[in-house]
Amino acid sequence: MTFDDKLNKIRLIAGKMMSCSAHDCDHVDRVYNLCLMLAKGQKVDLQVLEIAALLHDIGREAEHNDKTGKIDHAKVGAQMAEKILKDLGVDDEKIECVKECILSHRFRGKILPKSLEAKILFDADKLDTLGAIGIARSYVWVGKNNAKIYTDRDLNSYVNENIEGGVFGRIKDKTKHSPQIEFDLKFGKIKEKLFTKKAKKIATQRTKFYSDFLKRLEKEIKGKL
Amino acid sequence: MTFDDKLNKIRLIAGKMMSCSAHDCDHVDRVYNLCLMLAKGQKVDLQVLEIAALLHDIGREAEHNDKTGKIDHAKVGAQMAEKILKDLGVDDEKIECVKECILSHRFRGKILPKSLEAKILFDADKLDTLGAIGIARSYVWVGKNNAKIYTDRDLNSYVNENIEGGVFGRIKDKTKHSPQIEFDLKFGKIKEKLFTKKAKKIATQRTKFYSDFLKRLEKEIKGKL
Numbered sequence: 001m002t003f004d005d006k007l008n009k010i011r012l013i014a015g016k017m018m019s020c021s022a023h024d025c026d027h028v029d030r031v032y033n034l035c036l037m038l039a040k041g042q043k044v045d046l047q048v049l050e051i052a053a054l055l056h057d058i059g060r061e062a063e064h065n066d067k068t069g070k071i072d073h074a075k076v077g078a079q080m081a082e083k084i085l086k087d088l089g090v091d092d093e094k095i096e097c098v099k100e101c102i103l104s105h106r107f108r109g110k111i112l113p114k115s116l117e118a119k120i121l122f123d124a125d126k127l128d129t130l131g132a133i134g135i136a137r138s139y140v141w142v143g144k145n146n147a148k149i150y151t152d153r154d155l156n157s158y159v160n161e162n163i164e165g166g167v168f169g170r171i172k173d174k175t176k177h178s179p180q181i182e183f184d185l186k187f188g189k190i191k192e193k194l195f196t197k198k199a200k201k202i203a204t205q206r207t208k209f210y211s212d213f214l215k216r217l218e219k220e221i222k223g224k225l
Numbered sequence: 226m227t228f229d230d231k232l233n234k235i236r237l238i239a240g241k242m243m244s245c246s247a248h249d250c251d252h253v254d255r256v257y258n259l260c261l262m263l264a265k266g267q268k269v270d271l272q273v274l275e276i277a278a279l280l281h282d283i284g285r286e287a288e289h290n291d292k293t294g295k296i297d298h299a300k301v302g303a304q305m306a307e308k309i310l311k312d313l314g315v316d317d318e319k320i321e322c323v324k325e326c327i328l329s330h331r332f333r334g335k336i337l338p339k340s341l342e343a344k345i346l347f348d349a350d351k352l353d354t355l356g357a358i359g360i361a362r363s364y365v366w367v368g369k370n371n372a373k374i375y376t377d378r379d380l381n382s383y384v385n386e387n388i389e390g391g392v393f394g395r396i397k398d399k400t401k402h403s404p405q406i407e408f409d410l411k412f413g414k415i416k417e418k419l420f421t422k423k424a425k426k427i428a429t430q431r432t433k434f435y436s437d438f439l440k441r442l443e444k445e446i447k448g449k450l
Contacts, residue, residue: 026374034449074343131444131450136404138372139361149251179361196382202450209441216434217357222260225356225427 003019003047007054013084014054018061026051027128027137028054034124038198048094049117052101055081059102069170074109078102098198102123107186113195123199126190131206135213135224138179145174150221155184174196231313232279238309239279244283252353252362254426259349263423273319274342277326281305281346284327294395299334303327322376332395332411340422343444347426356431359412360438363371363404370399375446380409405439 001009018024032053039049059077077123078099085095099120104113129137142149151158158181164170167185171177187210191203219225226234243249246316257278264274284302303324326346329338338344354362367374376383376387383406389395392410412435416428444450 014403030446037448131445132438133374133445135360135438136364136367136442139364140368140374141360143365143370145368149365150360205450206445213360213438217361220356220358220431221255223262225430 001089006090007050009088010051010054010084014058017058017080021080021122024057024060028057030128030133031056031121034127035120037185038120038196042119042120044116045094045097048097048101049120051081051085051090051094052098052105052117052121053124055084055098056102056105056125068078072106072109074103074106074111081094107193117194119195120199123194123196123203126194127199127202127206129187130190130203131209134206134210135179138182138187145177147174148176148178150217151176151181152218153179155181159185180217183210183214228427229318231315232275234313235276235279235309242283246422249282249285254278255358255360256281256346256349260345263345263349263421264330265422267345269345270319270322273322273326273343275332276306276310276315276319277323277342277346278349280309280323281327281330281350290369297331297334299328299331299336299343315324332415332418339422343350344420345424348421348428350420352424352431354412355415355428356434359431359435363407363412367404370402372399373401373403375442376401376403376406380406386412391409406441408435409438 014028014125015025018028033052035049035053036046039046055078055131057073058080059071059073059075061071062076063071076136080100081102082095090098097115097117100114100115100119103109103120104111105122105125107126128134137150141147158176159167161177162172163185186208191200191207192201194203216225239253240250257275260274260278261271264271265295272357281302282298283305284296284298284300287301288296289297292360306327307320315323322340322342325340326343328334329336329343330347332351338347353359364374366372383401384392387397387401388410390395397409413432416425416432419425419428441450446448
């Protein structure tokens with residue numbers, strides 16, 4: 001079996017394993033494309049990167065269905081990936097590299113990416129939360145969770161009341177959350193957390209686009225536009 | 226009971242009667258504010274306009290829960306409004322004016338607004354589908370209906386395959402629909418359907434903002450930004 005054959009099999013397996021609302025699969029496609037774009041001209045193991053991009057979120061469903069709040073999709077995903085790749089006869093060394101990428105791709109995770117492949121996957125995944133695509137995904141989240149399109153309240157009091165365990169903690173009541181709160185807490189700071197120069201540049205303009213959108217939204221809602 | 230007392234009662238009744246996901250109530254608030262803004266300097270019956278704005282979507286839940294596809298929220302809403310307003314002792318003449326506003330506020334409806342109050346309500350309601358707020362509401366719809374963030378396909382073939390009974394007909398499979406299809410079919414043309422000069426002006430820049438957003442989204446997804 002050639003590498004391309006294996007990659008196609010992985011793509012199919014990933015598609016089936018993800019809870020697969022259309023967005024999740026589309027997110028994986030976008031992250032995969034962003035990874036290739038960020039990797040251009042860099043010395044990376046493209047095979048590792050491509051596999052990791054396709055499999056990076058396969059642990060999502062387990063995390064989503066977990067009532068204890070203890071399952072981390074990055075950890076579970078890395079274990080799931082190991083099994084899939086062993087069954088396909090992928091080299092142990094490559095499997096370890098893929099696992100490192102998946103384990104360290106979480107924004108809120110404690111394991112930081114070390115290899116360039118892991119850094120690129122981390123960055124690509126975060127870029128998909130910014131810009132027009134980030135805005136679209138945020139409001140999809142609002143729709144799914146019956147959250148708020150807009151909230152006009154003090155961030156500190158909101159965090160005290162509705163976030164458990166500090167700024168990146170658990171949201172107690174999603175119906176009180178909004179993209180603008182999420183932007184202030186997380187999205188607006190993502191660009192500082194990225195690793196690669198190219199991703200930082202893209203993130204800077206995507207962050208500005210998101211921020212400008214929120215400012216306009218507020219003006220419209222307040223009857224100024 | 227003063228008019229303000231009655232209006233407060235109507236506001237409470239409307240809030241309770243709407244399926245009341247937070248967005249529906251927020252939409253009513255925004256439409257109410259837009260109505261006041263569009264009415265400024267115009268000779269209108271503000272009492273009629275305010276009541277109609279608060280009650281214009283109370284038929285939504287009945288339409289939403291109807292399996293036959295025959296219930297029209299504007300028609301049902303006008304009947305519901307009549308009962309509420311009679312119980313509150315509102316003048317028959319005003320009730321008739323409010324009913325006309327509610328009956329004719331639907332974009333796809335066959336009854337066109339005649340009075341200035343009805344025209345303003347129609348315009349205010351449509352403005353809330355454009356601009357940043359329109360974008361946000363569109364992706365909330367995507368989230369609720371598991372539709373697509375982005376689709377890259379020929380509009381005519383899409384309409385033939387997925388819309389029953391012409392361009393403004395019933396969407397057969399919502400998971401294949403996207404805001405960009407909705408924009409091409411409907412939102413992009415709304416500004417031409419509006420009645421008041423002020424609303425047309427606001428709609429023009431809100432339409433451009435929506436269209437620019439979709440162009441940017443496409444570029445991001447295609448890896449150009």
